[in-house]
Amino acid sequence: MTSDISYTTEEIAKLLKISKLTVYDLIKKGDLPAYRVGKQMRVDASDLEAYKTRAKSGHPAVQKTEVTEQPPRMESPLLSSSNRSLVITGQDFSLDILAGHIEKRVPGYRPLRSYVGSLDSLISMYKGESDIVSTHLLDGDTGEYNLPYIRKLLVGSSYIVVNLISRTAGLYVQRGNPKQLSGWSDFKQPGLRIANREKGSGARVLLDEQLRLHGIAPQGIGGYEDEETNHMSVAGKVASGEADVGVGIEKAANLVGGIDFIPLIQERYDLVMLRKPENREWIDQVKHILQSEAFQGELRFIQGYDLSKTGRVLFET
Known part of the structure; x- marks a missing residue:
């Protein structure tokens, strides 16, 4: 039965022929209901069909007056529909650890992971599709990491750059x-x-x-x-x-x-976050996590990580 079927974000992206970042954006805006099973986000087939029906009618957003006969999902408070999703981009294992700490220590928000490269991460932030992006991009002319690319791609935006690891x-x-x-x-x-x-x-x-x-x-x-x-x-x-x-x-x-x-x-592997009024609270909490002994203690014994600048604000507009 359709009610027993659910899809991962990767499967949704293939079915709708869109990028996974666009799927996260739909979830983030509440247009596509999702819930977490372990470390995966899943979307029920019935919710996907409902979204497609709305999209075909020219109204893809969830209508507030919409009534459903389905019983409400039993979810933890962290995953309630009132929580806002934080899309974290990048491929390093340290980001998975960070997502776990955010889930435990930042109430009202749920982290979603998107495994894309540094340049695509910054582009996704410019397009409003991600919240915390990681980047390690070398500018050969200056020998500087990240900031030359961030300044060019996020022109006109207010942002903060914090070191994750080296x-x-x-x-x-x-x-x-x-x-x-x-x-x-x-x-x-x-x-x-x-x-x-x-x-x-x-x-x-x-x-x-x-x-x-x-x-x-x-x-x-x-x-x-x-x-x-x-x-x-x-x-x-x-x-x-x-x-x-x-x-x-x-x-x-x-x-x-x-x-x-x-x-x-x-x-240098840095995190970028946009300085918007609605982001101020969780940005401060993410900074506290990065600077905490609990977070750094999990990274300290991973070979190849240098934590000497972890949590340090490197630049902010």
Whole structure:
């Protein structure tokens, strides 16, 4: 029966042929009722059909006068329909830990995770589709992380930038480093095969900026056009011998095994939040979480994380 069927946000995105961020935006605005099962958000088939019916009639928003005969869902207070969703973008594990603390310590809000890259995260914030975005984008001309991109993409907006972590980025190479790679200039080496990241990810921007600064044409690198969506996949391609090198963070190299890691740069992984009057309360609470011993204690023993700036406000308009 339809009443027994529910969908994940990924399944909803495929069914409606929209992005997952748009699905989160519909949930955030209350147009698409959702609830949490474990760490997943789910939408009942009946609610999806009701939304599609409203959309076809030209009124996709939930009408306040709408009456339903369905019994109310039994949800925890944290998941009640009166709570506002906070969409958190990014792929690092530290964001999942942060979401857990927000769920416990920020009443009236429920965190939703969206696993997209740094550039797409900032674009989603500009479009009003996300609330807390993570970014680690290197500007090769200045050597500065994040702020040059934030200033350009969020022009006209008031925002605050807070450090989440710093972490080491570099090269994944096959065990024993048979190609004898040691730095960015080695991408000139003929016949080199790379496992690359998707456009807009911090690792892809890091690679492209370094290739530009070193005068290396990316089209001459085997596998450059083939894209993976996370650090683990890149490391796995190198470990399996399908690629000679990949760009990523140290933590993934330790988890995958069978490869060596060459550290090249310490990247700053920051959070961006828009300074709107309605956001002021939860922004202050998120800052307190980032600076708390409870949160930092969970991160402290994860190899590859530097917490020396965690919770520090780096910039605010």
